Amino acid sequence: MIITTKEKLKKAALAAFAQKGYEGATMQEIAEAVGINKASIYNHYKGKEDLFLAVYQDVARKYEKLLKRMIRDSENMEIRDKLLHMFKEYILFYYKDLHISLFWTQCLVFAPPELRENLYVDIVKREEPFEKKMLEILGEGMQQGIIRRDIPTKMLLSYRAMRDGLLLWMRIVPELSGEWIEVFWKDFWLGIQEGKGGGEQQDETRNELKLKGSPDSQPADKGALSLYTATCLICHREFGIPFTDYRYKDIKYNRCAYHVCDDCGKKIQEECQKITGLSPESIDFWERLENRRK
Structure with a gap:
């Protein structure tokens, strides 16, 4: 199959825009990647914005096809399997x-404001069938007593935050390969299940971690512990989690059984900031997107 110059330009532009953003990528480097003069680009595209939007349309169509395929392929699955299938397929596709x-x-964070506004509108429109289907699945799970009752839109945001956050971690932490998808999914699923969070799951979580009681401060209730010693997910070294640390409650109440030490956590935060350009105080994109839908 012969690839046209127009298609070659879009492929080169995708790489340039992905790595350097709209402002950082230049028409000159895109032309050089294809092996043509800069002026020749204008035989195919009006300018940088026109080329950027052409790339966006291709990427958006692939995204839309992915969403439709995930819905179609999971149609006859059980509630849990539907959610897991779409969670896993999305991550692997972009990974x-x-x-x-x-x-x-x-596109969603760093594109010029005049472009970003139109992109938001287009993305929301493309996502509407998928979001509607996801809300139906969550609602059905609540009706059947499989998923705890909550606001479906809020639960969907949690689902997307876990999914997109894991995808980001997998890109910057080599140790987090595809096999970890179901590990993190298990934590999310246990959090949304109806009637889960104690008993059997507490025993399972405690068996996965080494537990130590503080000799200076005995817990008031029989089931409580003052100090956990966990193994870092990244460097595999043991580190202590005191009862004053937010991670202590995460483990005690079975919200999460996997943690990283402070040193690895700092490195991950620095890498995330380096890749995204966002500060820790930046407003979460999905929260802004949800507010835009209202």
Whole structure:
């Protein structure tokens, strides 16, 4: 199959925009990547914005096809399996194509305001059938007593935050390969299940971690512990989690059984900031997107 110059330009532009953003990528480097003069680009595209939007349309169509395929392929699955299938397929799709994944970040966070507004509107429109289906699945799970009753839109935001957060971690932490998807999914699923969070799951969580009681401060209730010693997910070293640390409650109440030490956590935060350009105080994108829908 012969690839046209126009298609070659879009492929080169995708890589440039993904790595450097709209402002950082230049028409000159895109032309050089294809092996043509800069002036020749204008035989195919009106300018940088026109080329950027052409790349966006291709990426958005792939995204839309992915959403439709996930819905179709999971149609006859059980509630839990539907949610897991779409969680896993989404992550693997973007994990395997770094340029498309990074391009989305550039579009949604760093594109010029005059472009970003139109992109938001287009993305929301493309996502409407998928979001509607997801809310139906969550609602059905609540009706059947499988999923605890809550606000479906809030639960969907939690689902997306876990999914997109894990995808980001997998890109910057080599140890987090695809096999970890179901590990993190298990934590999310246990959090939304009806009637879960104690008994059997507490025993399972405690068996996964080494537990130590503080000799200076005995817990008031029989089931409480003053100090946990956990193994860091990244460096695999043991580290203590005192009862004053937020992670202590996460483990005690079975919200999460996997943690990183302070040193690795700092490195991950620095890498996230380096890749996204966002500060820790930046407003979460999905929260802004949800407010825009209201």
